[in-house]
Amino acid sequence: MRVTVKLYATLGDYLPPGSKGNKVEIEAAEAAAVDTVLRPFSLPPKLTHLVLVNGVFIPPEARAATCLKDGDTLAVWPPIAGG
Amino acid sequence: MGWNRKVLRVNLTAGTCTPEPLNMAWANDYLGSRGLASKYLVSEIDPKVDPLSPDNKMIMATGPLTGTMASTGGRYTVVTKGALTNAIACSNSGGFFGAEMKFAGWDMIIFEGRSPKPVYLYVENDKAELRDAAHLWGKTCWQTEETIKASHQDPLIRVSSIGGAGENQVLFACIVNDLHRAAGRSGVGAVMGSKNLKAVAIRGTKGVSGIKDFPAFLAAANAGKKVLADNAVTGQGLPKYGTQVLMNVINEMGALPTRNHRDVQFEEAGKISAEAMHEKRPTDGKPHLVTNAACFGCTIACGRISKIDETHFSVKNSPQYWGASGGLEYEAAWALGAANGVGDLEALQYANLLCNEHGMDPISFGATVGAAMELYDLGILSREQIGVDAKFGSAEALCQLVEMTAKGEGFGKELGLGSARLCAKYGRPELSMSVKGQEFPAYDSRGIQGMGLAYATSNRGACHLRGYTVASEVLGIPVKTDPLVTDGKPELVKAFQDATGVFDSAGICIFTSFAWTLADVQPQLQAACEGDWSMDKLNAVGERIWNMERQFNLAAGLSAKDDDLPPRLKTEPAKSGPAKGLVNGLDKMKPEYYKVRGWTPDGVPEKATLERLGL
Numbered sequence: 001m002r003v004t005v006k007l008y009a010t011l012g013d014y015l016p017p018g019s020k021g022n023k024v025e026i027e028a029a030e031a032a033a034v035d036t037v038l039r040p041f042s043l044p045p046k047l048t049h050l051v052l053v054n055g056v057f058i059p060p061e062a063r064a065a066t067c068l069k070d071g072d073t074l075a076v077w078p079p080i081a082g083g
Numbered sequence: 084m085g086w087n088r089k090v091l092r093v094n095l096t097a098g099t100c101t102p103e104p105l106n107m108a109w110a111n112d113y114l115g116s117r118g119l120a121s122k123y124l125v126s127e128i129d130p131k132v133d134p135l136s137p138d139n140k141m142i143m144a145t146g147p148l149t150g151t152m153a154s155t156g157g158r159y160t161v162v163t164k165g166a167l168t169n170a171i172a173c174s175n176s177g178g179f180f181g182a183e184m185k186f187a188g189w190d191m192i193i194f195e196g197r198s199p200k201p202v203y204l205y206v207e208n209d210k211a212e213l214r215d216a217a218h219l220w221g222k223t224c225w226q227t228e229e230t231i232k233a234s235h236q237d238p239l240i241r242v243s244s245i246g247g248a249g250e251n252q253v254l255f256a257c258i259v260n261d262l263h264r265a266a267g268r269s270g271v272g273a274v275m276g277s278k279n280l281k282a283v284a285i286r287g288t289k290g291v292s293g294i295k296d297f298p299a300f301l302a303a304a305n306a307g308k309k310v311l312a313d314n315a316v317t318g319q320g321l322p323k324y325g326t327q328v329l330m331n332v333i334n335e336m337g338a339l340p341t342r343n344h345r346d347v348q349f350e351e352a353g354k355i356s357a358e359a360m361h362e363k364r365p366t367d368g369k370p371h372l373v374t375n376a377a378c379f380g381c382t383i384a385c386g387r388i389s390k391i392d393e394t395h396f397s398v399k400n401s402p403q404y405w406g407a408s409g410g411l412e413y414e415a416a417w418a419l420g421a422a423n424g425v426g427d428l429e430a431l432q433y434a435n436l437l438c439n440e441h442g443m444d445p446i447s448f449g450a451t452v453g454a455a456m457e458l459y460d461l462g463i464l465s466r467e468q469i470g471v472d473a474k475f476g477s478a479e480a481l482c483q484l485v486e487m488t489a490k491g492e493g494f495g496k497e498l499g500l501g502s503a504r505l506c507a508k509y510g511r512p513e514l515s516m517s518v519k520g521q522e523f524p525a526y527d528s529r530g531i532q533g534m535g536l537a538y539a540t541s542n543r544g545a546c547h548l549r550g551y552t553v554a555s556e557v558l559g560i561p562v563k564t565d566p567l568v569t570d571g572k573p574e575l576v577k578a579f580q581d582a583t584g585v586f587d588s589a590g591i592c593i594f595t596s597f598a599w600t601l602a603d604v605q606p607q608l609q610a611a612c613e614g615d616w617s618m619d620k621l622n623a624v625g626e627r628i629w630n631m632e633r634q635f636n637l638a639a640g641l642s643a644k645d646d647d648l649p650p651r652l653k654t655e656p657a658k659s660g661p662a663k664g665l666v667n668g669l670d671k672m673k674p675e676y677y678k679v680r681g682w683t684p685d686g687v688p689e690k691a692t693l694e695r696l697g698l
Contacts (some may be wrong), residue, residue, distance in 0.1 A: 047315075057565075073335075081413070081558050082325070
């Protein structure tokens, strides 16, 4: 299946070289879990803070069991804030 | 003791400047800045006063931590009855002006009456005098600051001024200090303009003395700074990316108001985000962002200093805008961008520059343009009426309209009324995305439910800085809550509102609260100020301030019916994203909120609540 992985702020450095717009589309195993899809990016655990699947927050304890489906968007931010 | 114990009262009608002692009994109950200045205001003016009449007063106030070594201790507030809202207004600004007021020996300056001719206040330590400002009237905020510094031959003077927007009573005019910091919201600049007060220029060389227990204060301030430095948000995220890093988050969550809240996701959000500010432009190979910047005493440094693309249509013939200057911050980038469907980063920076230069709140300006673009889209306003082809997404229209509004030309005069009055004038009041006359900031309350309640009940009209539940609902600070549900939000909103009152009144920046709780502020206040500043007391101060502001608004004629959202947010479901199909659940949250607050079902504080708070 194809999923879009978006890595923002400092995590943008972990995208493959040449990635545009803070995102990359990848091929993943059917029903792969969030943690599984993110593993190849080698994100520092402390910076893997805000994880959204199609805009919905996935808490840390649910990331190993939350399975993605074809066409999903997985977006990740380090700790950030604004106002 | 934190405070200087000294107030400067400036009667603009009589042309007098009179020192008086700070009311320390009130300082003990309201702390400083927002709380204390509001206590003075509500005690001295008729709540029903016309905000632009001489009978309104305007107070510039510092807090006990302003000017000290506490991190971010550079804040000051402008408290008055708001021109845009007809409600109590408190606009908060950073930069260096607030600390300078403290260094000159003053806690606050109360302006009353109206000068018969344009004047500016010059303060040099104990000396304070009104000076003729005929030569400054008509000048921009930037020119005013430069002219005052040159005429006094002192580049270290700090200046807070209005531009043409304040002079011309643009109802969302702001007061700008240090070129690009502003007391931005609720039209405080229009009030200043109505008083013929062009600027306040201060030079203070006394420093801050009288900290109650200096060794304890130094230890507490240093401990606070370590918390900020060690926190990933305040130590890394905000300095590198600024507030604008939220653009992609809020868009992804389906809570980025787009095209006057018709949509909740903006297809060009990435182009106006913090990440885009770091990308090299094809035209000159340089990123938009030049550096970050800090206000007085700040160890976070979230401010953005950027350089516009010299080849962009907005400035290619205007080299005066080519230098590095303030912006873009998240709110401005959203209001000038997504709110209008404009995805041109350079155009947003140009509009932002003009807002700073002429003294306009970019949130209310941008959102008012969004409302005008919807009226245009619906055929209610014509191209002839507006003077430009004001279609959603037009960067050209945005740039022309900001010039027209700043200069009070053509349709710009109507935009200067703000969206509520503009939409009412053209028979479609429901298209104004505002509460109590003030436009929403950058969070759609269909996707972040708690913010709907925070907006509706904000004492200064729609605002994110009166109860920023985004911190919890989106960012997980201090704990993560579900943004799509209403359960628990009344308690959450109240907690944020009360705590914010304390941060604002202490003289520090609310952004510290991404890392600090009140428990981090408390030891700093306790060491700086005489008296008891326990956690229990601080919690009571925050709640007291909120209820005092509420009492003023009720006496001014506002009521529970004004604690409401535009029908769009309560009846038109979000079209996309996680909140697809949802409207805001204000009607469910509001009665519960009143109960949690100790208010009647009509939103009036119960007698027992007032007695408990000593009101």
